Amino acid sequence: MKRIDFASRDDMAEQLAGDVADRLRRALEERGGAAMALSGGSTPAGLYEALSKRDLDWANVTAALVDERWVAPGEEGSNESFVCAKLQQNRAADVRFVGMWSDAPTPAEGLAAAEARYETVKGSFDVVVLGMGPDGHTASWFPHAQGLGRALDAGGVRLAAVKAQKSAVTGEHLDRMTLTLGAVSEAHYICLLMTGVEKRSVFEQALKAGPVEDMPVRAIIRMRPDLSVCWAP
Numbered sequence: 289m290k291r292i293d294f295a296s297r298d299d300m301a302e303q304l305a306g307d308v309a310d311r312l313r314r315a316l317e318e319r320g321g322a323a324m325a326l327s328g329g330s331t332p333a334g335l336y337e338a339l340s341k342r343d344l345d346w347a348n349v350t351a352a353l354v355d356e357r358w359v360a361p362g363e364e365g366s367n368e369s370f371v372c373a374k375l376q377q378n379r380a381a382d383v384r385f386v387g388m389w390s391d392a393p394t395p396a397e398g399l400a401a402a403e404a405r406y407e408t409v410k411g412s413f414d415v416v417v418l419g420m421g422p423d424g425h426t427a428s429w430f431p432h433a434q435g436l437g438r439a440l441d442a443g444g445v446r447l448a449a450v451k452a453q454k455s456a457v458t459g460e461h462l463d464r465m466t467l468t469l470g471a472v473s474e475a476h477y478i479c480l481l482m483t484g485v486e487k488r489s490v491f492e493q494a495l496k497a498g499p500v501e502d503m504p505v506r507a508i509i510r511m512r513p514d515l516s517v518c519w520a521p
């Protein structure tokens with residue numbers, strides 16, 4: 289595992305934007321296209337803004353979501369709205385976006401439509417950007433969630449519908465869709481972003497032995513020993 293502590297959130301955003309842009313550029317040169325999967329939340333906002341200013345053949349770059357709350361774009365908590373607002377601007381205005389939400393009543397009922405959209409992303413992601421919640425979730429792999437078994441499938445299934453326990457701390461939205469462990473873990477490069485001392489201690493806890501269901505971020509830590517873990521105060 290590569291652990292990088294940055295001096296500030298701005299440093300983390302700028303340096304990581306350079307690194308991600310280099311990886312996308314290489315994929316564009318080699319294959320004529322590049323794809324990344326991006327998390328929502330709040331931590332990666334600076335990264336996406338910094339990335340949007342990089343000079344790339346954005347029309348041939350796909351930005352898909354790592355996970356989504358089952359809310360329409362424009363509603364509070366929509367990862368689609370967050371990623372598009374932060375990334376789809378400046379030089380990256382033409383980036384091709386692939387989201388998960390549809391007007392199906394539940395994520396389970398929306399799975400087939402989302403899978404069809406994700407089918408248009410050929411091959412593995414060049415880059416996956418993950419975040420981590422204070423409960424040790426990453427993507428929408430929430431501790432002991434309904435659907436966690438499928439979400440942690442390491443085989444060919446790409447997307448899963450998840451019903452999380454309502455968090456007493458954050459009051460998080462229950463209905464989610466997420467990339468599976470299999471889809472994330474086959475990416476060429478995966479970075480896990482976190483900020484603040486609280487998340488650092490959550491991460492230290494996740495490194496200890498213990499059930500994946502208690503802290504699902506363990507699944508990717510254990511599966512990808514080359515994970516890049518980026519932290520800023």
Ligand SMILES: O=C1O[C@H](COP(=O)(O)O)[C@@H](O)[C@H](O)[C@H]1O
Pocket residue numbers: 327328329330331332354355356357367418419420421422426427428
């Ligand atoms: O629920 C979510 O939370 C995580 C972490 O979010 P943050 O606000 O603490 O950065 C995020 O990675 C995930 O995409 C999101 O759906």
